[in-house]
Amino acid sequence: MADQFLGFDLSTQQLKGIVVGSDLKLIHEAKVDFDADLSKYGIEKGVLTNPAEGEVFAPVALFLEAIDLVLQRLKDLGADFSKVQGISGAGMQHGTVFWSEDAETLLGNLDAGKTLVEQLEGGAKGERKGAFSHPFSPNWQDASTQKQCERFDAALGDPKTLAEATGSSAHHRFSGPQIQRFQEKYPEAYKATARISLVSSFLASIFLGKVAPMDIGDVCGADLWDIKKGQWHEELLALAAGSRTGVEDLKAKLGDVPEDGGASFGTISPYFSKRHGFPPSTQIIAFTGDNPSTILALPLRSSDAIVSLGTSTTFLMSTPQYRPDPAYHFMNHPTTAGLYMFMLCYKNGGLAREHTRDAINKVTGASDAKSWDNFNETALTTPALGQAAPSDPMRLGLYFPRPEIVPNVKEGTWRFLWKDNTLSPIAPEGAQAKTEDKSWPIPQADARAILESQFLSLRLRSQSLVEPQGSLPAQPRRIYMVGGGAVNPAIAELAAQVLGGSDGVYKLEIGGNACALGAAYKAAWGVQRKSGEKFEDYLEARWHEEGFVKKICEGYRKGVWEQYGEALKGFDEVEKQAIKEKGQ
Numbered sequence: 001m002a003d004q005f006l007g008f009d010l011s012t013q014q015l016k017g018i019v020v021g022s023d024l025k026l027i028h029e030a031k032v033d034f035d036a037d038l039s040k041y042g043i044e045k046g047v048l049t050n051p052a053e054g055e056v057f058a059p060v061a062l063f064l065e066a067i068d069l070v071l072q073r074l075k076d077l078g079a080d081f082s083k084v085q086g087i088s089g090a091g092m093q094h095g096t097v098f099w100s101e102d103a104e105t106l107l108g109n110l111d112a113g114k115t116l117v118e119q120l121e122g123g124a125k126g127e128r129k130g131a132f133s134h135p136f137s138p139n140w141q142d143a144s145t146q147k148q149c150e151r152f153d154a155a156l157g158d159p160k161t162l163a164e165a166t167g168s169s170a171h172h173r174f175s176g177p178q179i180q181r182f183q184e185k186y187p188e189a190y191k192a193t194a195r196i197s198l199v200s201s202f203l204a205s206i207f208l209g210k211v212a213p214m215d216i217g218d219v220c221g222a223d224l225w226d227i228k229k230g231q232w233h234e235e236l237l238a239l240a241a242g243s244r245t246g247v248e249d250l251k252a253k254l255g256d257v258p259e260d261g262g263a264s265f266g267t268i269s270p271y272f273s274k275r276h277g278f279p280p281s282t283q284i285i286a287f288t289g290d291n292p293s294t295i296l297a298l299p300l301r302s303s304d305a306i307v308s309l310g311t312s313t314t315f316l317m318s319t320p321q322y323r324p325d326p327a328y329h330f331m332n333h334p335t336t337a338g339l340y341m342f343m344l345c346y347k348n349g350g351l352a353r354e355h356t357r358d359a360i361n362k363v364t365g366a367s368d369a370k371s372w373d374n375f376n377e378t379a380l381t382t383p384a385l386g387q388a389a390p391s392d393p394m395r396l397g398l399y400f401p402r403p404e405i406v407p408n409v410k411e412g413t414w415r416f417l418w419k420d421n422t423l424s425p426i427a428p429e430g431a432q433a434k435t436e437d438k439s440w441p442i443p444q445a446d447a448r449a450i451l452e453s454q455f456l457s458l459r460l461r462s463q464s465l466v467e468p469q470g471s472l473p474a475q476p477r478r479i480y481m482v483g484g485g486a487v488n489p490a491i492a493e494l495a496a497q498v499l500g501g502s503d504g505v506y507k508l509e510i511g512g513n514a515c516a517l518g519a520a521y522k523a524a525w526g527v528q529r530k531s532g533e534k535f536e537d538y539l540e541a542r543w544h545e546e547g548f549v550k551k552i553c554e555g556y557r558k559g560v561w562e563q564y565g566e567a568l569k570g571f572d573e574v575e576k577q578a579i580k581e582k583g584q
């Protein structure tokens with residue numbers, strides 16, 4: 001195979017790398033699992049926390065070590081980097097990395113005989129200047145910026161106006177409120193910051209050997225980018241920057257954002273050519289966010305949806321419609337002007353499902369505490385909404401071990417029975433069950449209820465974006481399951497029952513990671529595209545349904561889909577009740 005392309009995904013719990021050929025077929029993939037491989041950083045599920053302030057963050061040094069390690073693992077698998085013509089990548093969204101004034105000098109003069117972390121991390125006792133003005137990168141699970149979010153939501157009048165301008169209302173994890181809090185909490189470190197990267201552009205910078213621009217899709221996760229005007233929003237920049245250093249200084253820290261998502265930022269840093277054997281001509285193509293990158297792994301058509309089951313659960317669509325609302329996100333499509341990415345993002349995705357899995361394994365005395373078998377079996381053998389008969393009340397719950405994004409509510413678990421437009425609460429987790437009846441056996445009934453809850457939330461919020469499918473009511477055409485949880489057949493089955501999908505539910509056949517794959521495809525397109533060739537056309541010309549995706553199960557089930565439709569009103573009431581009880 002001649003030309004090859006490399007894609008990365010630097011996400012919450014792992015760094016993954018994928019090599020593909022010009023035919024877009026997988027050649028090699030490798031990963032670094034942060035908890036398993038880099039536990040010396042004291043992380044849990046990839047992050048450090050400061051619960052007193054709601055902070056969640058990760059050491060930048062961990063990212064650096066993971067880069068060296070994933071390249072080594074690809075080589076151990078036989079990857080021949082001398083064939084790589086282009087590299088792109090993706091990073092978990094919203095996280096920022098703060099570079100020091102020495103960053104560019106250090107990045108540009110790396111010694112190929114030493115590791116990245118040895119050369120870029122500052123000495124703990126200040127004996128060595130490092131490339132970072134702050135050793136940590138705030139993580140998307142951070143919830144420390146309520147005060148800042150209130151200011152952002154008020155800045156243009158109300159949250160709706162902010163969403164119209166930037167694609168999203170204010171969210172704790174968004175980089176604008178995060179930068180504002182950073183400059184307030186660490187004024188000296190902020191002053192010493194020469195440049196600010198997103199996680200995606202940080203990773204690009206390492207490979208480029210200088211600070212790389214942010215990408216046109218990922219920049220929309222900041223509450224700072226005016227989507228319609230295609231430029232930084234001055235008023236919002238002023239808010240984030242504060243009065244000490246001001247707008248122009250922050251603009252310089254953030255840099256210019258090229259419009260072309262296929263743009264090459266230049267050739268690879270000599271460090272990687274010398275140390276790992278990449279050709280000096282390898283192009284570094286704009287790195288984007290992990291969600292924008294995921295939509296590039298598949299030729300999405302109108303009404304197609306991706307359910308991404310990573311640490312977060314996200315629901316993604318590619319659409320020409322720009323209909324922002326404070327409840328969800330619109331971002332620039334990472335490759336194609338005039339298209340947008342619609343996204344719902346849940347903080348309580350994979351980890352919340354794991355809590356229920358663990359509770360079920362505990363009561364059943366499972367030999368493998370991390371096995372999904374009992375969870376899956378319980379979920380599939382419990383009747384839809386817990387209704388053994390149509391006259392039974394519906395079981396509707398919310399499972400938020402961490403503060404949630406959709407809806408914006410504090411952590412908690414809620415279980416209700418819904419009948420005749422009335423909600424009756426069930427004892428909360430840990431509390432003594434009030435009744436002897438079997439209306440909601442805890443934790444067994446939770447297996448199905450948590451999946452139903454997650455998919456009902458997606459259906460509630462995406463129903464206006466999908467179209468009727470032939471004679472079937474408005475619903476997704478295809479649902480693609482991606483991310484770590486996509487291997488779970490019970491989760492796919494529940495997604496189908498609740499969301500529908502006239503053409504069925506699918507998963508990727510190539511590679512375990514859609515996000516890194518999308519990045520590798522972007523690298524290939526960026527290097528190989530003919531003048532004016534759109535990403536969609538490039539992908540379509542090389543895409544083969546067979547071998548690239550696999551149907552997991554049917555989507556729409558007559559009767560069941562309608563039963564879940566009837567549950568939406570009750571589910572909406574459950575969310576309102578949770579917000580009323582716990583507050584935002």
Ligand SMILES: Nc1ncnc2c1ncn2[C@@H]1O[C@H](COP(=O)(O)OP(=O)(O)O)[C@@H](O)[C@H]1O
Binds near residue numbers: 014312351372483487
């Ligand atoms: N068989 C499975 N069933 C359900 N969830 C799974 C399964 N295997 C892995 N997962 C989930 O996948 C998540 C990690 O997915 P991944 O996409 O790698 O995350 P990230 O990109 O956020 O690092 C874990 O939180 C785990 O709960």
Ligand SMILES: O=C(CO)[C@@H](O)[C@H](O)COP(=O)(O)O
Binds near residue numbers: 311
């Ligand atoms: O905050 C968001 C999207 O807005 C998250 O989706 C992050 O981008 C992290 O993703 P994963 O680690 O779960 O892939």
